[in-house]
Amino acid sequence: TFIQAGSTFGVRIFFEDQSSVERSSDNLGELTSFLSDYVTESRNPNNRLNVQQVEVFYPAGILQNGVVLIDTPGIGSTFKHNTEATLNFLPQCDAAMFLVSADPPITEVEIDFLKQVRQKVPRLFFILNKIDYLTEEEREDMLTFIRKTLCDQVGMADDLHIFCVSARRGLQARQNRDSAAWVQSGLDRVETYLIDFLANEKTETLRGAVKKKASDMLAEILMQMQISVSSLQMPLDQLEKKLEIFTKKLVELEHTRDVERDILEGDKKRMSAFLEEHAERLRQKTRIALKRVVDTVFSTQDGGSLNEHAIETAMAEFIPGFFEHEMGQSTGLFQDKMHQTLQPHRERLKVLIDSIRQTAAELFDILAIEPFGLLQIEDRRRLAAGFQGEALDDLLPREDLLLAGRSPADERQEVEHGLG
Numbered sequence: 062t063f064i065q066a067g068s069t070f071g072v073r074i075f076f077e078d079q080s081s082v083e084r085s086s087d088n089l090g091e092l093t094s095f096l097s098d099y100v101t102e103s104r105n106p107n108n109r110l111n112v113q114q115v116e117v118f119y120p121a122g123i124l125q126n127g128v129v130l131i132d133t134p135g136i137g138s139t140f141k142h143n144t145e146a147t148l149n150f151l152p153q154c155d156a157a158m159f160l161v162s163a164d165p166p167i168t169e170v171e172i173d174f175l176k177q178v179r180q181k182v183p184r185l186f187f188i189l190n191k192i193d194y195l196t197e198e199e200r201e202d203m204l205t206f207i208r209k210t211l212c213d214q215v216g217m218a219d220d221l222h223i224f225c226v227s228a229r230r231g232l233q234a235r236q237n238r239d240s241a242a243w244v245q246s247g248l249d250r251v252e253t254y255l256i257d258f259l260a261n262e263k264t265e266t267l268r269g270a271v272k273k274k275a276s277d278m279l280a281e282i283l284m285q286m287q288i289s290v291s292s293l294q295m296p297l298d299q300l301e302k303k304l305e306i307f308t309k310k311l312v313e314l315e316h317t318r319d320v321e322r323d324i325l326e327g328d329k330k331r332m333s334a335f336l337e338e339h340a341e342r343l344r345q346k347t348r349i350a351l352k353r354v355v356d357t358v359f360s361t362q363d364g365g366s367l368n369e370h371a372i373e374t375a376m377a378e379f380i381p382g383f384f385e386h387e388m389g390q391s392t393g394l395f396q397d398k399m400h401q402t403l404q405p406h407r408e409r410l411k412v413l414i415d416s417i418r419q420t421a422a423e424l425f426d427i428l429a430i431e432p433f434g435l436l437q438i439e440d441r442r443r444l445a446a447g448f449q450g451e452a453l454d455d456l457l458p459r460e461d462l463l464l465a466g467r468s469p470a471d472e473r474q475e476v477e478h479g480l481g
Contacts, residue, residue, distance in 0.1 A: 151182050156182065314413060
């Protein structure tokens with residue numbers, strides 16, 4: 062379930078066949094009833110409606126600037142593929158809030174899950190719910206136990222912070238518009254902490270990225286200006302000789318570029334072969350796994366008779382979790398392979414660009430200014446998605462923009478193009 066900003070209250074349901082239904086209303090009771098038809102076990106048992114994803118639109122300040130809260134299925138869900146889907150989605154998140162309850166405290170299943178989550182998410186926040194059922198002494202004992210468990214078995218830091226809340230009291234406080242009760246529920250601290258994290262830490266990250274981009278552009282502009290000044294001061298015959306040398310250098314680099322293209326084409330063919338080999342291994346693994354399911358069902362039937370309904374049921378339970386896991390593993394494998402394949406090309410491309418820069422600097426007797434470097438594509442995509450609608454003026458101080466002789470409006474167009 063994706064909870065995101067909206068001008069009005071609304072819900073959109075996506076199904077596995079790519080169809081969808083949606084509803085908007087100012088009546089929250091009506092929307093809650095509509096949503097319950099699709100997401101509760103009582104009204105949609107075993108997900109017989111084949112709901113794939115839910116989007117909830119809510120006009121809340123914390124959801125502005127592209128922030129999206131994602132409510133994942135419970136750990137140890139009845140459907141194994143729910144847990145696999147959660148793990149596969151986590152790398153796209155900036156932070157995760159892990160909710161544990163006082164009855165019971167953190168379980169072995171949750172510990173195993175957290176070990177995997179910790180490798181995929183940069184920041185983890187922990188919330189202990191139902192503290193209204195505990196005395197002060199019981200709460201301290203519970204916190205000590207959870208903190209020790211997370212440190213010893215999951216490997217979390219000793220200064221781990223756990224928020225203590227009562228969701229029930231928080232809901233009542235919101236419904237009654239009781240600000241004092243909202244603070245007492247503990248959820249006020251969670252909200253404040255999240256807003257600080259989203260508004261400050263992420264904004265600082267983007268501000269640094271924008272400054273780096275601006276620095277790169279300034280370095281390029283400065284070098285172009287130095288070359289222009291040097292060429293204007295140079296005798297014409299000397300300038301023509303240097304341009305001739307530079308042209309020869311460009312011809313050499315074009316040959317290098319052609320060689321690099323040939324290498325890249327070979328890598329594309331090898332990558333295609335690798336994908337096909339992996340697909341064939343996956344097909345074989347799938348056949349073996351499905352045969353094992355059928356054999357297991359067949360062996361449990363009286364007299365060894367064939368029960369097609371039992372086989373269909375077993376397949377329906379097995380296939381989603383199996384393929385969710387395999388797709389997650391395959392995606393990670395392909396990403397690693399792609400990085401290993403493309404990284405040498407990136408490095409050789411940088412050498413090629415630096416060579417042009419250095420040649421120009423030597424010919425025109427100027428200092429070769431090295432850019433600070435650009436963001437990786439993945440970083441740009443995540444930052445852009447996380448700050449849709451954010452005014453560039455708020456992210457990059459005006460004086461930094463004016464150093465380049467450009468207005469914030471001019472710079473916005475450049476940076477949005479770079480981040481996109």
